[in-house]
Amino acid sequence: MTDKILGFLSIVSSTFLSWAVMAQEGTQMPTPSFPKEWQLNLQTPASPMAQMMYDFHTELLWIVTIITLFVLALLLICIFRFNEKANPVPSKTTHNSVLEVVWTVLPIVILVVIAIPSYRLLFFADRTTEAEMTMKIIGNQWFWSYEYPDQEISFDSIPRPDNEIDTAKGEHRLLEVDKHVVLPVGTNIRLLFTATDVLHAWTIPAFGVKLDNVPGRINETWVRIDKEGRYYGQCSELCGVNHSFMPIVVDAVSKEKFQAWVSKEKQAAEGPATAKLASAQ
Numbered sequence: 001m002t003d004k005i006l007g008f009l010s011i012v013s014s015t016f017l018s019w020a021v022m023a024q025e026g027t028q029m030p031t032p033s034f035p036k037e038w039q040l041n042l043q044t045p046a047s048p049m050a051q052m053m054y055d056f057h058t059e060l061l062w063i064v065t066i067i068t069l070f071v072l073a074l075l076l077i078c079i080f081r082f083n084e085k086a087n088p089v090p091s092k093t094t095h096n097s098v099l100e101v102v103w104t105v106l107p108i109v110i111l112v113v114i115a116i117p118s119y120r121l122l123f124f125a126d127r128t129t130e131a132e133m134t135m136k137i138i139g140n141q142w143f144w145s146y147e148y149p150d151q152e153i154s155f156d157s158i159p160r161p162d163n164e165i166d167t168a169k170g171e172h173r174l175l176e177v178d179k180h181v182v183l184p185v186g187t188n189i190r191l192l193f194t195a196t197d198v199l200h201a202w203t204i205p206a207f208g209v210k211l212d213n214v215p216g217r218i219n220e221t222w223v224r225i226d227k228e229g230r231y232y233g234q235c236s237e238l239c240g241v242n243h244s245f246m247p248i249v250v251d252a253v254s255k256e257k258f259q260a261w262v263s264k265e266k267q268a269a270e271g272p273a274t275a276k277l278a279s280a281q
């Protein structure tokens, strides 16, 4: 029940409302954190960072709820106890030192209580000192490019048009791309963000990752994916007329499967070049 109340409050206040509207079931790969119809609250976290964000969000929701109820109670007391009928001769009090100290100190204490986990989360999300691999994400009008510098792989990920989407196969309109990002689970992955033209923002709600891709500079964060599955996201920076048509699909797989994918990608990339070289000789 508490969860339901919290969920309801969160959706009212949350910018993730739009995510709850997009809803489909099932794909070939499990989607541990896909939005569901009439979903309440945030998506299920799939990384330590997302889990921390979720917990912080819940904590804030409690604080906000308590403050709101407290203010509501004060208002009701004023309305019913101090109206003209109930209290015809009003008090002439203008100062109350204790009360004034309390209403100054209490908000400071509340802000400090909020600031501590907030800063902890900011520093946690900033970067990882123990990155096991790196992925660079480049925003373009209007598609994403990815580079794996350690594995020497790079490719573009182009959105698929509506007429190619087969919902019977569990595909989602406006959310599918021709080439998925593949990442290993249980690995600290450094994420580097940049863009070629305008501001974009690579976002996967379930990872707790949302960062601006800025032309001419590199932004950094990281992710450690807990669960295998297919994760969806979208560009979250107004980047032009096709802003709403640059989805992100990440397949999180086991480390072995990731290695197999890397070898396949490298073979595919080297294939034509090797053939060319052979024909030249």
Ligand SMILES: [Cu+2]
Pocket (backbone or CB within 6 Å): 139, 199, 200, 201, 235, 236, 237, 238, 239, 243, 246
């Ligand atoms: Cu964009």
